[in-house]
Amino acid sequence: MSNRLRAWLLATPAILLVFIFLGLPVLATFATTFGDPKGPFSTYAAFFNSRFRMTVLWRTMEVALVTTIISVAIGFCTAWVVARMPGRIKSLLIIAAVFPLLTGVVVRSFAWLVILGKNGILNNFLIKIGAIAEPLSMLYTQGSVIVAMVYLFVPLMILTLVGVLEGIPQDMTDAAASLGATPAATFRQVVLPMAVPGLIVGAVLVFTGSFTSYATPQLLGGERQMMMGTFLYQRAMVTFDWVGASTIAAVMVVVTLTTVLIMSKVARKLNPMAG
Amino acid sequence: MKTRIHPVLIVLTVLTFLFLLGPLVVIIGSALSDTTYLTFPPQGLTLHWFTNIFEISAFTRTMGTSFMLAVAGTTLSMLIGIPAAYAMARYRIELPAFLGNVFVLPILIPEIVLGFSLMKSLASGFGLPISLALLVGHALIVLPYTVRVVGASLNSFDFSIEEAAVSLGCPRIKAFFTVVLPNIRAGIIAGFILAFITSLNDVSISIFLTGPGVSTLPIQLLAHMEQFFDPTIASVSVLLMGVTVAVMAVVERTLGLTFLTK
Structure with a gap:
């Protein structure tokens, strides 16, 4: 048997699994959106002309974008410190970041339900210290969704960036400093360019992850803060509008893939070495 | 300095x-x-709320389902993913480079879209039992983990050892099991455990592929939270955190947790 044939035979089951159970079903979902009797693009026209659907789309974009910006900022600063800690402390901090990451999304969203609820810990605390008289309604707001999403994605950002920032040798920043660069200049001209690939990978993961999330907006946003994921579920399983649900699915795929493609182009442009 | x-x-x-x-x-x-x-x-x-978990049959039942689903889905994904990872590491020039991207598609396509599409095509279109569709869905979403983690192990494996065994007359299959497999054990264990926890915590696929008969623990927790707000959910969450600790201990002992920062 030739090596070529052997290689293909070994890879075939995995290729088939992806093709049959991912490729075909997702393509079938796309096909559904073009099958409307009113014309092939009528479902998309309906989507983009609907005030409600566009509100959901923009809200999802906004939440995902804000989540990404905050997570990148917090993640970068934290990862910078973690990467520069001595061995033992560093491992401890990495463990502390991995633990929430591997804990399920339901559990982590639930924590914020307990904290932000009407009779929640934060309200009780604020009343106790006399900061407020009446409990605030913090749940089911855009803010509560964003807080929980940032909580979800900061560990991912830290872990992505620690590896990258560790790879920037201390000598480089020392050299810049000894040549007279201010800390700000060193950061901008040495650290940032080297960290860009990692930053972009992390940002894409956070953006696509929050753009397509389901459990967190379901628990902390509810009906009032519907996002694309919860909207898709509602259309598919509550109103059984499968054409509408397929259209939402297609829009989600297009937004996600476009983001990934554009950002990997940007990464390549900013850092030709990244390939 | x-x-x-x-x-x-x-x-x-x-x-x-x-x-x-x-x-x-x-x-x-x-x-x-x-x-x-x-x-x-x-x-x-x-500790009343911990014992209370076992009074609620919906929790004990779905715990069993989730555990078995995670083991079965991950095993299936390993059986399919290890040969693929091996082929890609061993016969690098023989296979097109884009194949690596094919195996990460389950991460690239939004999980909720995949869940919906599987429900629509498999369960509804072809009348596949929902539990089978659920199993396939879980095997699919953990495939990138199995292929990549095992692949990382294989990339640092020196295939000339395997060649030596084969040239000395050892059949290829036997060489794989006695020479290659023991050397990538750490990758397989770590890949298995990471895939296991991903499957165990999954919501977006399962939400479409569960129903009155079949449900998983995270889906049951979501449903429970919308009706009750007692400490039982918190105690189930603590149990799940215990699983996380166990998973971390295994990853630390096999590949080391710093593996996750790479």
Whole structure:
């Protein structure tokens, strides 16, 4: 048997699994959106002309974008410190970041339900210290969704960036400093360019992850803060509008893939070495 | 020369880790509270809510389902993923480079879209039993983990050892099991355990492929949260955190947790 044939035979089951159970079903979902009797693009026209659907789309974009910006900022600063800690402390901090990451999304969203609820810990605390008289309604707001999403994605950002920032040798920043660069200049001209690939990978993961999330907006946003994921579920399983649900699915795929493609182009442009 | 880290950054880092771990401490505390509602710090200590989990059949049943699903889905994915990872590492020039991207498609396509599409095509279109569709869905979403983690192990494996065995007359299959497999054991264990926890925690696929007959623990938890708000959910969450600790211990002993920062 030739090596070529052997290689293909070994890879075939995995290729088939992806093709049959991912490729075909997702393509079938796309096909559904073009099958409307009113014309092939009528479902998309309906989507983009609907005030409600566009509100959901923009809200999802906004939440995902804000989540990404905050997570990148917090993640970068934290990862910078973690990467520069001595061995033992560093491992401890990495463990502390991995633990929430591997804990399920339901559990982590639930924590914020307990904290932000009407009779929640934060309200009780604020009343106790006399900061407020009446409990605030913090749940089911855009803010509560964003807080929980940032909580979800900061560990991912830290872990992505620690590896990258560790790879920037201390000598480089020392050299810049000894040549007279201010800390700000060193950061901008040495650290940032080297960290860009990692930053972009992390940002894409956070953006696509929050753009397509389901459990967190379901628990902390509810009906009032519907996002694309919860909207898709509602259309598919509550109103059984499968054409509408397929259209939402297609829009989600297009937004996600476009983001990934554009950002990997940007990464390549900013850092030709990244390939 | 040791560069000093700006004190503001240190403070920020401390705050970040308080933010990351605080909510989990809150869950542990409220699971121990001797009250019928969720509160923190706990008032009085009790393990009642932990024993209460086992009084609720919906929880015990879905725990069993989730565990078996995670084991079966991951095993299936391993059986399919290891040969693929092996082929890609061993016969690099024989296979097109884009194949690596094919195996990460389950991460690239939004999980909720995949869940919906599987429900629409498999369960509804072809009348496949929902439990089977659920199994396939889970095997699919963990495939990138199995292929990549095992692949990382294989990339640092010296295939000339295998060649030596084969040229000395060892059949290829036997060479794989006795020479290659023992050397990539760490990758397989770590890949298995990471895939297992991903499957165990999954919501977006399962939400479409569960129904009156079949449900998983995370889906049951979601449903329970919308009706009740007692410390039982907190105690189930603590049990799940226990699983996380076990998973981390295994990854640490096999590949080391720093593997996750690469």
